[in-house]
Amino acid sequence: xxxxxxxxxxxxxxxxxxxxxxxxxxxxxxxxxxxxxxxxxxxxxxxxxxxxxxxxxxxxxxxxxxxxxxxxxxxxxxxxxxxxxxxxxxxxxxxxxxxxxxxxxxxxxxxxxxxxxxxxxxxxxxxxxxxxxxxxxxxxxxxxxxxxxxxxxxxxxxxxxxxxxxxxxxxxxxxxxxxxxxxxxxxxxxxxxxxxxxxxxxxxxxxxxxxxxxxxxxxxxxxxxxxxxxxxxxxxxxxxxxxxxxxxxxxxxxxxxxxxxxxxxxxxxxxxxxxxxxxxxxxxxxxxxxxxxxxxxx
Numbered sequence: 001x002x003x004x005x006x007x008x009x010x011x012x013x014x015x016x017x018x019x020x021x022x023x024x025x026x027x028x029x030x031x032x033x034x035x036x037x038x039x040x041x042x043x044x045x046x047x048x049x050x051x052x053x054x055x056x057x058x059x060x061x062x063x064x065x066x067x068x069x070x071x072x073x074x075x076x077x078x079x080x081x082x083x084x085x086x087x088x089x090x091x092x093x094x095x096x097x098x099x100x101x102x103x104x105x106x107x108x109x110x111x112x113x114x115x116x117x118x119x120x121x122x123x124x125x126x127x128x129x130x131x132x133x134x135x136x137x138x139x140x141x142x143x144x145x146x147x148x149x150x151x152x153x154x155x156x157x158x159x160x161x162x163x164x165x166x167x168x169x170x171x172x173x174x175x176x177x178x179x180x181x182x183x184x185x186x187x188x189x190x191x192x193x194x195x196x197x198x199x200x201x202x203x204x205x206x207x208x209x210x211x212x213x214x215x216x217x218x219x220x221x222x223x224x225x226x227x228x229x230x231x232x233x234x235x236x237x238x239x240x241x242x243x244x245x246x247x248x249x250x251x252x253x254x255x256x257x258x259x260x261x262x263x264x265x266x267x268x269x270x271x272x273x274x275x276x277x278x279x280x281x282x283x284x285x286x287x288x289x290x291x292x293x294x295x296x297x298x
Contacts (some may be wrong), residue, residue, distance in 0.1 A: 002026045003197060004052035006035060006043075006085060007059030011153040012099060015190035016056065023194040028052070031059065037081035038073060044088040054197045057085045057098045057136070060129070064103070065255040067124040078128035083135030090140040095200035097193055102149035102181060102216070104130040107259020112220075114265045115147075115212045123256035133212065142204065144196050145212045146189075147264060150226070153186035154290040159223070163230045164288070164296050167240035177224040177246030180261045182216035185283035189215065192275045199273055208272050214264035217280035222246075229281055233288040240296075 001024070007013040008031035020027040028050050035046035037059055047055060060078055061067060067074040082098055089096035103126035104119040121127045133145050152158040166173050192215050199209055221229070224246040235241040249258065269275045 001054075001198070001201065002028065002050070002052050003054050003056055004047050004050050005029045005056045005058050006037065007031050009156070010058055011151055011156045011158065011186040012058040012189050012193075014155055015153060015186040016058070016193065019187060019190045019194065023191065025194055025197075037077045040080070040084060043081070043084045044091060047088050048092060052092070052094060053201055054094050055085060055089045055092075055096045056193055056197065057082055057096060060099065061125070064123060064125045067128065068255040071124050074124055074128045075131070078125070079131035079135060082132035083139045086136040086140035086143060089142070095142045095144070095197070095204070096136065096140050097196055097200070098132070098136045098143060098145045100133050100145055100147045101126065101129045102147055102262035102264050103259060104133070104147065105259055105262050107179075107261045110261055112263040112265035113214070115214060115268055122259055125256060141210065142200065143210060144200060146193065146196065146215045147212065148184050148189055149181045149216045149262060149264060150183045151186050151189060152183060152287060154287055154294060159183075159226065160230050160284070160287060161291060161296065163227050164234055164240060164291055167231055167234065167242040168296065170242050172243040172245050173227065174245045174247045174252065175224040175227040176249050176252050177222045178249050178260060179258050180220050180222050180263055182218075182220050182263055183226050183280040183284065184217040184277065185287060188217060188277045188283055192269075192277055195275050196273055213269040213272070214266045215269050215275060215277065216264050216266055217277045217283060218266070219279050219281070220263040221280065229284055230288060233285045234292065236285075237289055237292060239288065239292045
């Protein structure tokens with residue numbers, strides 16, 4: 001089985017490449033300059049020669065605050081380009097798996113969101129990702145849209161690496177305590193994607209496999225609780241440690257407004273695909289250890 005994945009160095013792309021052999025799948029990542037989601041017309045010429053059995057659209061504009069100023073670029077990459085990737089999948093007669101986000105919700109439900117809940121994004125990033133979901137659905141009926149949240153990994157720019165780096169030089173770290181979500185390992189996301197892709201290919205006529213699904217680690221946390229768990233895992237293996245000071249969102253102003261509670265109910269993907277990602281704390285410890293072994297600034 002061969003999967004073409006958009007992007008070269010993202011957290012999920014790297015995890016898919018890392019986990020490909022374990023899952024018995026050949027993964028080919030395609031990105032700039034051959035495939036550039038910021039430019040129309042590069043998708044099909046880049047992917048068609050690969051003759052993939054499925055396409056995973058993992059590339060995205062993820063700078064949530066920066067998107068408030070770079071609206072046009074965020075829209076091109078997150079809203080318009082996914083439709084082009086989906087159209088390519090449709091032309092090649094293969095399924096597409098598209099990654100989306102919990103930030104399509106406003107966070108006011110005060111309990112985990114199900115797939116049928118109305119979306120109401122609070123920021124440009126969430127709005128463009130919501131538009132991207134519609135673009136995929138409109139251009140490729142054979143699709144699965146996976147909403148996940150708070151993704152982290154041993155590489156790239158993410159919350160886990162940031163907290164460990166800050167702990168090297170600080171005794172305490174202020175972290176927001178009134179936003180809740182589900183910290184999710186990119187490795188777990190990758191394993192879930194492989195299961196989804198295999199099912200889509202093996203059961204192409206099963207309509208239950210198509211549509212929107214929520215896929216996050218089990219459980220939930222505030223950012224401050226997430227930070228405390230990161231630092232506790234670090235201290236266990238002799239890494240940097242600092243005290244967390246929980247603060248309110250109003251005391252940490254950001255350009256983009258975040259949802260207060262964007263946890264996702266993942267019972268649908270468990271029922272349809274049998275995908276149940278591990279509890280978030282169980283995957284976090286391994287990631288922290290890997291970061292510390294490689295070097296926080298590496």
